[in-house]
Amino acid sequence: MKIASAEQMRQIDNEAINQFGILEIALMENAGHEIAKEAMNLCKDIAIARQSYCILAGCGNNGGDGFVAARHLMNNGAKVKIFILGNTEHFTPSAKINYNVLVNMKAEIYHIVSERDWNRLQISITFSDCIIDALLGTGIHGQLRENIKKCIQIVNTSNRPVLSIDMPSGVNANTGVVESDAIFATTTITFGLPKIGLIMYPGCKHTGNIIVKTIGIPNDLLTKEDIKQEAIDEAFVKAHLASRADDVYKGSCGKVLTLAGSTGYTGAACLSSQAVLKIGAGISTLISAESLYDILSMKNTEVMVKPLPEILPGVLGDSAMENIKDIAKDFDVVLMGPGLGRNDETCQMVRKLAIDLDKPLVLDADAIFAFSQAPDELKKIKQVPILTPHLGEMANLLHITISDLKDNLWEIARKAAEYFNAIFVLKSEKTLVVYPDGNIFVTTVGNAGMATAGSGDVLAGTIAGIVAEKLAGKMSAPVGVYLHGLAGDLAGENGQAGLIAGDILLNLSKARKQIDNK
Ligand SMILES: NC(=O)C1=CN([C@@H]2O[C@H](COP(=O)(O)OP(=O)(O)OC[C@H]3O[C@@H](n4cnc5c(N)ncnc54)[C@H](O)[C@@H]3O)[C@@H](O)[C@H]2O)[C@@H](O)CC1
Numbered sequence: 001m002k003i004a005s006a007e008q009m010r011q012i013d014n015e016a017i018n019q020f021g022i023l024e025i026a027l028m029e030n031a032g033h034e035i036a037k038e039a040m041n042l043c044k045d046i047a048i049a050r051q052s053y054c055i056l057a058g059c060g061n062n063g064g065d066g067f068v069a070a071r072h073l074m075n076n077g078a079k080v081k082i083f084i085l086g087n088t089e090h091f092t093p094s095a096k097i098n099y100n101v102l103v104n105m106k107a108e109i110y111h112i113v114s115e116r117d118w119n120r121l122q123i124s125i126t127f128s129d130c131i132i133d134a135l136l137g138t139g140i141h142g143q144l145r146e147n148i149k150k151c152i153q154i155v156n157t158s159n160r161p162v163l164s165i166d167m168p169s170g171v172n173a174n175t176g177v178v179e180s181d182a183i184f185a186t187t188t189i190t191f192g193l194p195k196i197g198l199i200m201y202p203g204c205k206h207t208g209n210i211i212v213k214t215i216g217i218p219n220d221l222l223t224k225e226d227i228k229q230e231a232i233d234e235a236f237v238k239a240h241l242a243s244r245a246d247d248v249y250k251g252s253c254g255k256v257l258t259l260a261g262s263t264g265y266t267g268a269a270c271l272s273s274q275a276v277l278k279i280g281a282g283i284s285t286l287i288s289a290e291s292l293y294d295i296l297s298m299k300n301t302e303v304m305v306k307p308l309p310e311i312l313p314g315v316l317g318d319s320a321m322e323n324i325k326d327i328a329k330d331f332d333v334v335l336m337g338p339g340l341g342r343n344d345e346t347c348q349m350v351r352k353l354a355i356d357l358d359k360p361l362v363l364d365a366d367a368i369f370a371f372s373q374a375p376d377e378l379k380k381i382k383q384v385p386i387l388t389p390h391l392g393e394m395a396n397l398l399h400i401t402i403s404d405l406k407d408n409l410w411e412i413a414r415k416a417a418e419y420f421n422a423i424f425v426l427k428s429e430k431t432l433v434v435y436p437d438g439n440i441f442v443t444t445v446g447n448a449g450m451a452t453a454g455s456g457d458v459l460a461g462t463i464a465g466i467v468a469e470k471l472a473g474k475m476s477a478p479v480g481v482y483l484h485g486l487a488g489d490l491a492g493e494n495g496q497a498g499l500i501a502g503d504i505l506l507n508l509s510k511a512r513k514q515i516d517n518k
């Protein structure tokens with residue numbers, strides 16, 4: 001499913017209204033109806049006449065959604081109290097209409113002004129079965145006003161179920177940034193498309209379950225090409241990863257040549273070349289500097305190891321280059337970089353190989369470092385390469401600081417992908433896959449336990465394996481990112497702290513089965 005910024009969502013709403021002729025009030029009605037249904041679902045263990053709701057509303061359309069929900073809940077027989085924060089003179093027209101309806105229905109409405117109002121709010125929250133958060137949606141701007149902040153703090157310490165409307169109030173819809181406070185929701189019901197801030201940190205920690213309702217917005221608007229962000233979720237992977245045929249043989253399942261490892265870093269070579277097989281490719285061959293051959297062949301059984309002449313103990317350089325080019329002819333994909341080392345000659349070899357080989361390439365770790373010494377060389381690569389930097393490696397490649405990169409991550413990543421004509425898998429707590437055409441895919445799986453040595457090596461091998469198997473085509477990088485994250489989540493079921501890269505490796509086939517089976 002695509003994900004939208006606040007501006008894109010506003011644009012979609014406007015087009016639904018102005019081009020398709022759907023009234024704003026109708027969209028709000030649909031939204032409010034869905035909210036009421038979900039609220040009753042959250043309270044389904046309580047008889048409807050005993051259900052008690054506390055609706056916290058701002059004066060924008062988010063509050064308006066809350067007013068419609070209040071009406072539907074009242075009509076169903078639930079007890080509803082509505083608390084309004086903000087200046088009612090600033091009601092949006094649609095919020096005002098629905099507020100007036102509630103007044104006509106003699107709904108229990110309180111405007112939070114005095115200390116007494118705050119006390120009443122506190123008590124109502126304590127005794128409610130569900131709080132509906134209709135304070136702020138995509139219209140948040142600037143620092144939170146003090147009354148909203150105070151209200152959020154009361155909700156967050158109440159220990160009651162919370163249904164947030166569109167966004168957990170306080171989370172920036174464009175970035176996921178929480179400036180000061182934000183509601184921690186049990187469920188967030190969002191409209192049209194999920195907003196970027198629901199997917200990114202720290203916003204994603206505030207959402208609880210996310211439910212998306214399209215509220216009658218025409219599908220053409222929700223799938224427009226100019227919305228260039230998409231979540232990598234189960235549906236995405238199922239749509240893009242074809243099933244393996246029955247009549248395959250190892251050669252037809254994809255062959256990956258891995259150039260990885262140096263003295264002290266044989267583990268990186270093993271993890272990446274083994275991940276190639278564990279994710280499903282048929283053949284994995286690892287190039288080794290000759291003095292590492294014994295250890296690498298001891299550590300690998302299914303991966304074939306080819307020793308080549310070295311320039312220093314455990315270090316590959318010019319002397320291996322022609323051999324590698326020759327060997328690579330038989331492979332579908334070349335993966336370079338995990339633990340390969342940063343010797344000048346190694347770096348030069350990596351750059352020359354990447355430019356000369358007319359093959360799909362996955363460049364990780366030290367291969368990315370090699371290009372940071374001459375970034376423009378990346379543009380000479382014949383096919384669109386996949387680079388898998390973490391934020392530090394990306395900043396180093398672009399010769400900027402990590403904090404500058406973080407401040408404007410999406411824009412910088414988009415520009416870099418376009419400039420270098422490369423696919424960037426930007427590894428962080430929310431890994432992004434950025435394409436030269438500006439499309440960004442954001443993963444929805446993975447956990448903090450995966451911040452562990454070797455996790456990136458497994459990812460590089462996973463992606464190379466998926467590219468080689470040719471079942472996910474242009475979407476191999478996001479599919480690989482998802483399967484790696486899912487494998488990490490499966491491994492994390494036994495505890496996230498202490499999860500090691502080998503655990504992710506072991507769970508790759510299970511992750512893939514989970515996608516194939518469902
Ligand atoms: N436009 C549409 O067609 C639809 C909009 N919908 C709802 O409308 C929402 C967006 O509505 P709006 O654009 O009116 O915006 P919001 O209702 O999200 O926020 C605007 C209100 O919040 C206040 N506010 C903004 N920043 C604040 C801050 N830092 N501290 C305290 N108060 C602050 C403003 O004064 C204003 O009252 C969506 O999130 C969604 O819930 C839905 O009704 C579906 C249809």
Ligand SMILES: [K+]
Binds near residue numbers: 062134137165166167
């Ligand atoms: K909200």
